[in-house]
Amino acid sequence: MTSERNPTRRILADGRQIFYFDDAGRFRARTARDSRELPALDHSSRMRFDVLTGEWITMASHRMTRTHLPSAADCPLCPTNETRTPTEIPESDYDVAVFENRFPSFASAPGDAAHSPGDDDPSDRPAVGHCEVMCFSSDHTASVAELPLERMRTIVGAWISRTEELSADPDVEQMFCFENRGEEIGVTLTHPHGQIYAYPYVTSRTRSMLTQAGKHFERTGRSLLADVLAFEREDGTRLIYDGDHWTAYVPTAARWPIEVHLAPHRDVPDLPSLNDEEREELAVVYQDLLRRVDRFYPGVDRVPYIAAWHQAPVRMDRALGRLHLQLFSILRAPGKLKYLAGSESAMGAWVNDTLPEAVAARLRELK
Ligand SMILES: [Zn+2]
Known part of the structure; x- marks a missing residue:
């Protein structure tokens, strides 16, 4: 407390x-x-x-x-x-x-x-x-x-x-x-x-996600991120952690060499909306995921990473935004970085050298 x-x-x-x-x-x-x-x-x-x-x-x-x-x-x-x-x-x-x-x-x-x-x-x-x-x-x-x-x-x-x-x-x-x-x-x-x-x-990435979520809601009446979460929990091939209140998985269209999304089971717009049980499990699973990423490459002690909290905007489209963590690394092999070169930097067209299912399998075995 x-x-x-x-x-x-x-x-x-x-x-x-x-x-x-x-x-x-x-x-x-x-x-x-x-x-x-x-x-x-x-x-x-x-x-x-x-x-x-x-x-x-x-x-x-x-x-x-x-x-x-x-x-x-x-x-x-x-x-x-x-x-x-x-x-x-x-x-x-x-x-x-x-x-x-x-x-x-x-x-x-x-x-x-x-x-x-x-x-x-x-x-x-x-x-x-x-x-x-x-x-x-x-x-x-x-x-x-x-x-x-x-x-x-x-x-x-x-x-x-x-x-x-x-x-x-x-x-x-x-x-x-x-x-x-x-x-x-x-x-x-x-x-x-x-x-x-x-x-x-509202940042451009968030606006893109809100647009996608809005289209999905119009079509189905449901939350896009909640549906993605349900699909990943059912499918299981990219799951890393499946707890009482949170699930972590490698997204199907991961763009970084190591990328994990951590989402709450409940529809929650932002961090202040988490209840006590969700906060407690978050503290545990957050460190668990960081430790797995740190052990990902044999011989590398501390993997560089970005841990980014996506929260619903403060005012607009609160109902479409859904809290989740995007944890990723730019390290694609020991000593080798994924650079944002021509295709990514100029065109916004991503090429990932790794396969999400293989990354998930590796992260799972590092428990
Ligand atoms: Zn210091």
């Missing part, structure tokens, strides 16, 4: 918020002050509408100066103590800490940018939203797959809490909780952490 006092909310030196989520039974007062002198935040991100594809593109040029692969001694996500320069987290220890990104793609307080001349042009507007960083452990070398189960429960609680709070912002249309793990994915900090994006629009 999450403590009723979670999270503790504090303010960093430049006005950004930080939230401490404590494991059950470990609540501690969080009173450390951020002693740093920080430059003012840059809220200059803008969004431009690509009329050729109907997609928004965010221009966040200030992100070019962000911290890139610092040594452990300079890691900004480690706790602050006397022997090192202060970090983003003023406390000397923490369980899960969430703070507003200092280099956000979407800024929560646009300031003057909100009144810039570009506002007259609806295809060029301030990128208003939220970008947060979620640190999963104060241990610089930890891996989410190997954290204690109690910590995983705290992480699930933090995803839910942040999704709930940011969804209430009238500028936010879609919530995205995710983890990029591994330098191969483009991670600039190796400390175990994830991110939360609150977009001011």
Whole structure:
């Protein structure tokens, strides 16, 4: 159970918020002050509408100066103590800490940018939203797959809490909780952490999925993702896990070398809609899946992965969206990455070098 006092909310030196989520039974007062002198935040991100594809593109040029692969001694996500320069987290220890990104793609307080001349042009507007960083452990070398189960429960609680709070912002249309793990994915900090994006629009992939779900509903009166889930549970050839409340399977049209979808049995639009039993099983199965992915290639200790939560949009088409996790890796063999080359990058036409049924069989045997 999450403590009723979670999270503790504090303010960093430049006005950004930080939230401490404590494991059950470990609540501690969080009173450390951020002693740093920080430059003012840059809220200059803008969004431009690509009329050729109907997609928004965010221009966040200030992100070019962000911290890139610092040594452990300079890691900004480690706790602050006397022997090192202060970090983003003023406390000397923490369980899960969430703070507003200092280099956000979407800024929560646009300031003057909100009144810039570009506002007259609806295809060029301030990128208003939220970008947060979620640190999963104060241990610089930890891996989410190997954290204690109690910590995983705290992480699930933090995803839910942040999704709930940011969804209430009238500028936010879609919530995205995710983890990029591994330098191969483009991670600039190796400390175990994830991110939360609150977009001011519904992303193109989500819109495509809503369109497909809408067509299916018109035809059958049923939920597309629920029907896919029922088919996978019946068929069984791509199943990895079939629990009381959740099922994991390799999708029939997987596009990545390793790809797993994890879906709740109940029709649930987003993480805050999960009940206590679903949250508890999620904490267990989430780590189980990460461990299987980590063991996928003999000789590779930590497989780079992206764990992406698909949630229904905050306002539009709530009934068509259905919560699920998309967990995938770009590693197609030890030392070999799947690059998004001409066909994928230019045409959006995917070629997968692996067979979903074989990937599922391998993931099953790694239990
Ligand atoms: Zn660190």
